[in-house]
Amino acid sequence: MSELATNARVVRALGMRSIRQTFRRPQLMAPIVVFPTLLLAIQTGGAGGAVNLPGFPPVQSFLQFMLAGAMMQSLMLAGNSGGIALAVDIEMGFTDRLFSAPIPRYTIVLGRLAGTAALGLFASLWFLAIGLIFGAQIESGVAGALIAIALVTTTAMAVGGIGAAIALRTGSASVVQGLFPLVLVVLFLSSAFFPNELMIQPARAIAEYNPLSFVVEGIRGPIVSGVDASELGEAVLAIAGIVVLGLVLSARALRHRLRVG
Amino acid sequence: MESVATLPEWRANLATIAALMARAKNELLRVPGAAIPGVLAPTIFFLGLNGVFGALTQLNGFTTGSYESFIVPVSMLQGAGFTGAAAGVNLARDIEGGWTDRLLVSPAPRWVLLAGTVLSASARALIPATSVFLIALLLGAGWPGIDGLLVTYLMVTAMAAVAACWGSALALRFKSQSAAPLMQAGMMALILTTTAYAPLALLQPWMRSVAEVNPVTQVMDAARQGFVGGVSWAETWPGIVALLALLAILGAWALREMRRTAA
Amino acid sequence: MAAAIVVEGLERAFDEVLAVQGVDLEVDEGEIYGFLGPNGAGKTTTVRMLTTLLLPTGGRATVAGHDVVKESRLVRASIGVALQEAALDPLMTGRELIRLQATLQGLPGSEGRRRADDLLERVDLAAAADRRVGGYSGGMKRRLDLAAALVHEPRVLFLDEPTTGLDPVSRKTIWEEVRTLNDEGTTVFLTTQYLEEADQLADNVGIIDGGKIVAEGTPESLKSQIGNPHIQLQLAAGSVADAEEVCARIGKLLPPKDGRTVLVEVENGAADIPRTVRALDEAGIAVESLELVRPTLDDVFVAKTGHHIEKDGEEGAEPEPVEA
Secondary structure: OOOHHHHHHHHHHHHHHHHHHHHHOOOHHHHHHHHHHHHHHHHHHHHHHHHHHOOOOOOOOHHHHHHHHHHHHHHHHHHHHHHHHHHHHHHHHHHHHHOOOOOOHHHHHHHHHHHHHHHHHHHHHHHHHHHOOOOOOOOHHHHHHHHHHHHHHHHHHHHHHHHHHHHHHHHOOHHHHHOHHHHHHHOOOOOOOOOOOOOOOOOOHHHHHHHHHHHHHHHHHHHOOOOHHHHHHHHHHHHHHHHHHHHHHHHHHHHHHHOOO | OOOOOOOHHHHHHHHHHHHHHHHHHHHHHHHHOOOOHHHHHHHHHHHHHHHHHHHHHHOOOOOOHHHHHHHHHHHHHHHHHHHHHHHHHHHHHHHHOHHHHHHOOOOHEEEEEEEEHHHHHHHOHHHHHHHHHHHHHHHOOOOOOHHHHHHHHHHHHHHHHHHHHHOOOHHHOOHHHHHHHHHHHHHHHHHHHHOOOOOHHHHHHHHHHHHHHOOHHHHHHHHHHHOOOOOHHHHHHHHHHHHHHOOOEEEOOHHHHHEEEEE | OOEEEEEEEEEEEOOOEEEEEEEEEEEEEEOEEEEOOOOOOOOHHHHHHHHOOOOOEEEEEOOOOOEEOOOOEEEEEEEEOOOOOOOOOOOOOOOHHHHHHHHHHHOOOOHHHHHHHHHHOOOOOOOOOEHHHHOOOOOHHHHHHHHHHHHOOOOOOEEEOOOOOHHHHHHHHHHHHHHHHHOOEEEEEEEOOOHHHHHHHHHEEEEEEEEEEEEEEEEHHHHHHOOOOEEEEEOOOOOOOHHHHHHOOOOOOOOOOOOOOEEOOOOHHHHHHHHHHHHHHOOOOOOEEEEEEOHHHHHHHHHHHHOOOOOOOOOOOOOOOOOO
């Protein structure tokens, strides 16, 4: 059997394990979806009047605007949680078993990311459903929804790569878990919850250059209006950038982990 | 076998509460960095909310031009909620580890054991509250006046006690730290489904209905005095009543769960 | 003598499972009662009910004259408890823990301080008293737990598996301390899975299996119920038949374990050994080894339940019996 086929099977096996782990422990999965949903409800209910602000982009409702932000929050938490799971594997010695097997090292990380991608997929479907139930329309229809889902899933994997890198570098689940507040910080400093133009300095300046803003706007576009090619392109580039960062950091962290043992 | 005379019950109870509070402070003083999460979470929320939603003050009917001033009490109360819920998580950890058995096997009354946890949380909530307050002042929030500040701190310490009762009840009910997200999320929902983001009139209709029945709205409005508008008894007493009611209900539940640990 | 602990038909069900099914026992004041049984037999559940940490679902119990359900607070004021998982806080020092315990028991601060000093000295923790418990060894933690349980000079002391997991030296220290306490008049109720511990320490032993008491009495009376000791001879090949003939005149032959062993039950225990040795010597039979095997509490357990208390090799080396 060709090497590629074998590796693909390994990735699939590790991926299935990672997905099973994720969905088998609802108390770990719930915060990833429940917490952003709670925040979505609270923020639309509390700050929904924002749509009346001069300069607010034309949207059907604040909920429609916020869906992308909620998905973003979920996928970042999913990436963080994937990192925690990998760190737990390292602490328990499971990765040692994998490292000593005749499989290429990258399959280990890829397998872990499958779980994160599955969570991202679930989160995008969940929030699209919530939006539809509570009256928000997906302006670009099914095609738009599919684009949003694809973006969320790939970003989840990209962020998962960074989470994996941190897990490999530190080998400690509690360190990875301690980075959770950082997720919120990074999201606040983007256009996840509010349009860039209406944010207060210095948050506004940071949000304008935050790659996550481009991703959020790429996800938001199909929901609140039409698909904009340049917006989509920027989102894809931003995701690609995060993917590359994740790959580089993971590769170096992997080498470190193998040296340190 | 003769035992030496023990203290009269009321003195023994006070001494026990004081000793339990002394133990609780060990986590802050003897574990490096333990105070950080409690301070970090509300501070991040304060800075984030301010940077993201600050433009809301431009809406017609907003009661102040300074969003910092508007949300200071929100973040301070969030700190209280977080600290109280964390006390519940600590209790769950103590139950799992067997420490609580030591307390339950002693003749100390159950309410005394609960009071130790709750009062420690109230005291500890002063830390994030003060940190948020100072940062807010630096960012331009108005000085609330001594009376406004005192009312706010009163609301904060009592809210922490409420949160600690909630967290403790869950800890005693489930005897496991896995109830932690429920402890935190519950308090977050309670505190934010109020006039947290905007004045009552500017909330979305459904949120406005919830805020109108949520007792913590009274607490929020009372705590906001001085930062926005003046301080008056008429605005303060509803907050006090709300807190007393919440303490009575959640405290009774927590006490019931404490007594039922043997069941 | 008054009864320190009286238990009648005590039961505890968890959902459908009956962890404790109708336990009856009585412990006199000043007695050491050993509750012996394998893991999962219901020992800890019983202790938790007697110390008011768990409500019975049936039956009743009184400790130090008070009902565990109706007068639970009075029970708690009269008992000292050292549970299986030493309930300690790693961030506290040993001294702080004992002083906290004193406060919980309602003792004035000055009295608590004085007793802490005395007890720490007594359990040999005076040097480590101001170090954090998190750094204590397993043996030190048990000794601290025991000291804390004694701070209010309780009438009845409950020890749940006090020496499980300890090294032989720590185990002996705890045993000596229990004997001293008992000499001072404290009633001790201890649970254990170690035969030697029950044998050495307890005045009365209750053997529990599957939530029920299967045998009760002094260690000696229980063992004598099983039978007399026997002599076990290991012989060179070919001499077994001759040895059996000789031994049959001394005592009752028992079914052999293998083709090179002879087992003979004797009435006078060790006193029969010289006769046996002389008889074999006169018959010119070479003996490779000779051993006097006494019935153990495990034999009692096997006789009553059909299985051993300790699975073979599971518990590791048994402690050396302490010469009384």
